[in-house]
Amino acid sequence: MIIDRRRFLAMSSAAIAGAAGLPKLSYAQNPSGKPLHGLSAFGDLKYPQGFSHFDYASxxxxxxxxxxxxxAYWYFNQNVQTFNTLNSFVRKGxxxxxxEMCFDALVVSSHDEPDAVYCHLAESVVISADRNxxxxxxxxxAHWHDGSPITAEDVAFSFKTIKEQGHPExxxxxxxxxxxxVDDPMTITLVFDGTQAAQDILSIAGLPIISKAWYTDNVFDASTLTPPLASGSYKVGRMNPGVYIEYERVDDYWAKELGTAKGFNHFQTIRIDFFKERQAGFEAFKKGATTFRQEFSAKSWATEYDFPAIQDGRxxxxxxxxEKRPRMQAWCLNMRRERFKDKRVRDAIAQCFDFEWTNRNLFYGLYERSHSIFAGSSYEAAGTPDAAETDLLKKLSVDHELPKGIYDDAYRQPASDGSGRDRNKLRGASKxxxxxxxxxxDKGFLRNTKGETLDLEFLxxxxxxxxxYGPFVETMRAVGINASLRLVDPAQYQARTSSFDFDMAGLALGWSPTPTASGLDAILGSKSAEIEGTRNWPALANPLVDAIIYEIGAAETRERHETGMRVLDRVLRLTREWIPNWRSANHRVAYWDIFGFKEPKPDYFWPVEALWWIDKEKADKLGKG
Structure with missing residues (x-):
């Protein structure tokens, strides 16, 4: 789940305040006191000053x-199944x-580098000697869509307004x-208090820049269907709230010849149709009303992609x-509910899920079990801790109690016998x-000393x-948990997860390729545990986790960063606030054969709507020219 990071690097899951007092050593490779055309976490930039375009652009x-x-992914208050506002920068609606395609940022990121950003709305950045x-x-x-210039006053207004009123992320x-x-009409300086993580500027400089004039006349946090004045490569076109929206390409886009923008955004119109149920969206694709689809249903991929247009090659x-980035797909139990605070309860619930049976009978063998919320990356721990991990664990143990088993092989969720009711696992859950x-x-349900049942509503x-999830719920009920499924409409689901009004829910997202302290804090840090709108859904507030995030932010080299991430992975596997479930090693995609695209795809992000284009010869052949 990642948006176009050329425009909004900070809109990944890497958005929250960094750990206090982090040293600036990891950022020292980016020199101070001189104009720079780009920045990176460890001083590595692939593209030189004045580059013509990114290699993956066309x-x-x-x-x-x-x-x-x-x-396939969205952010903040965005909803893929409905919409009732065009304000994407606040929590409500x-x-x-x-x-995000409608707005520009000071910097954009490169999709073929793990942590590099290049000046976009800004032409240069100078780091002070104290790096604050x-x-x-x-x-x-640079100018807005109405032709008026973008100035330092707009940038200053953007950062101040978003800090005070923006969505928590x-x-x-x-x-x-x-x-x-504001140093002069075209120069802005961001001054930090020294508590920021060294790499936070990489995401902060990617925040959206909004028009001071427009938002002076319009309430920033209003829920509105009036398109805001913007500056990006697209603007809002036709729409029917909750049904569809079209974004129209800005032909005179001010940045179209810059290296950071050239060779992207080839479609004149980008259209999103909204369906409350997956099957309706699939039928629209089969008919050609939608032309690109990423399929997340294993059953559909295995059994339903045999319609005539597939058979005849259309x-x-x-x-x-x-992409080469860690992926997270996991469930959480809301520890704001007293009954889920005990790790043994969370472990027991996890034991009730039979992945092997589910994969064979419901997923057609298309998934593999996930044991880490950093799946598919070098941040996944394996075996026993290596020397560097051991050194970090010993350092952490001075002030923190380490979880039992931390020096053993990295925890892996036990496999079942594939029967759907593995008696050994169920006995373990009951114990x-x-x-x-x-x-x-009575009535077959477990009760605590107060006589309360162990209620669990899976949202x-x-x-x-x-x-x-039906078989999963039935297995929980078999061991005495009063479990149920609760299906709600998309707007209610977003409202309930944003306000932490649930027992159990699942989240899938893609981390930044090089996760920062601020990004990790957004989901795993104590600061975010009680801030509504963040994705710290389980209310994870563990001083040991905070300390590891601090060490990750302080890493001076990529090797030390990876060591910290693997230690974090080891701890989270044992504490079980997030319960990983399954993963796929690739994208399952179907598309009408009307497109052109460049190969290979970039390694770290794949915004198809920005990279592909219409091949007129193919489109004419299918009558879609």
């Missing part, structure tokens, strides 16, 4: 046509995905920002390699619950999950 691709799809101030020179060619990274100084069914004080009671937003 400057010669044709412009035109419509890209119709349902997004349901906004459509890809509103960053001075950006705004490009004099936008506002919390700005906690250490103590001053936004629709291509393909796999694309997943864990008994040890946690839950004893057999879902689409009926497709009923088939998958």
């Amino acid at each position: 400057p010669d691709a044709p412009i035109g046509g419509t890209f119709a799809f349902q997004p 349901d906004a459509p995905p890809r509103m 101030s960053f001075t950006f020179k705004i490009r004099d060619i 936008l506002s919390l990274p700005l906690a250490p920002l103590k001053e936004v100084r 629709v291509i069914k393909a796999h694309f390699d997943a 864990l619950l008994a040890d946690a004080g839950w004893k057999p009671g 879902i937003s689409a009926s497709v999950f009923e088939r998958i």
Whole structure:
């Protein structure tokens, strides 16, 4: 789940205030006191000053046509199943995905580098000697869609307003920002208080820049369907709230010849249709109303992609390699509920899920078991801790109690016998619950000393999950848990998870390729545990986890960063606030054969709507020209 990071690096899951007092050593490879065209976490930049375009861009691709799809990822208050506001920068309401395409940022990131950003709206950045101030020179060619110039006053207004009123994932990274100084009409300096993590500027400089004039006349945090004045490569076109929205390409986009923008955004129109149920969206794709689809239902991929357009070659069914970034797909139990605070209860619930049976009978063998929330990356721990991990664990043990088993092989969730009711696992779950004080009671349900049942409502937003989670719920009930599924509409699901009003829910997302302290804090840190709108759904607030995140932010080298991440992975596997479930090693994609695209795809991010284009010869052949 990642948006176009050229525009909004900070809109990944890497958005919240960094750990206090982190040293700036890891950022020292980026020199101070001189204008820079880019920054990176460890001083590595692939592209030189004045580069013409990114290698994965396609400057010669044709412009035109419509890209119709349902997004596979979204952010903040965005909702892929409905929308009732165009304000994507605040918590309230349901906004459509890809509103971010309408806005520019000071920097954009490279999709073929793990942690590099390049000046975009800004033409240069200067780091102060104490590394607490960053001075950006705004490009004099930058302008809003109405032709008015983008100035330092707009940038200052943006950072101040977002810090005070923005969605938590936008506002919390700005906690250490103590001053936004307008040096001249085209120069802005961001001054931090010294508590920021060294690499936080990489995401902070990617925050959206909004128009001071427009938001002076319009309330920033209003839920509105009035398109805001923006500056990006697309603007809002036709729409029907909750049904569809179209974004129209800005032909005179001010940045189209810059190296950071050239060769992207080839479609004249990007259309998103909204469906509350997966099957309706699939039928629209089969008919050609939508032309690109990423399939997340294993059953559908295995059994339903045999319709006539597949058989005669008009629709291509393909796999694309997943990006080189950690992926998280996991459940959590809401520890704001007293009954889920005991790790033994969370472990017992995890034991009730039979992945082997589910994969064979419901997933057609298309998934593999996930044991880490950093799946598919070098941050996954394996075996016993190596020398560097051991050194870090010993350092942490001075002030923190380490979880039992931390020096053993990295915890892996036990496999079942594949029967769907593995008696050994169920006996283990029952013992864990008994040890946690839950004893057999009337009507077959476990009860605590107060006579309360162990209630668990599994919150879902689409009926497709009923088939998958139904057996899981029945197994929980078999061991005495009063478990149930609760299907709610998309708007209610977003409202309930944002306000932490649930027992159990699942989350899937993609971390930044090089996770920062601020990004980790957003989901795993104590600071975010009680801030509504963040993705710290389980209320994880563990001083040991905070200390590891501090060490990750302080890493001077990529090797030390990876060591810290693997130690974090070891700890989280044992503490069980997040319960990983399954993963896929690639993208399952189907598309009408009307597109052109460049191969290979970039390693770290794959925004198809920005990279592909209409191949007119193919489109004319299918009558979609």
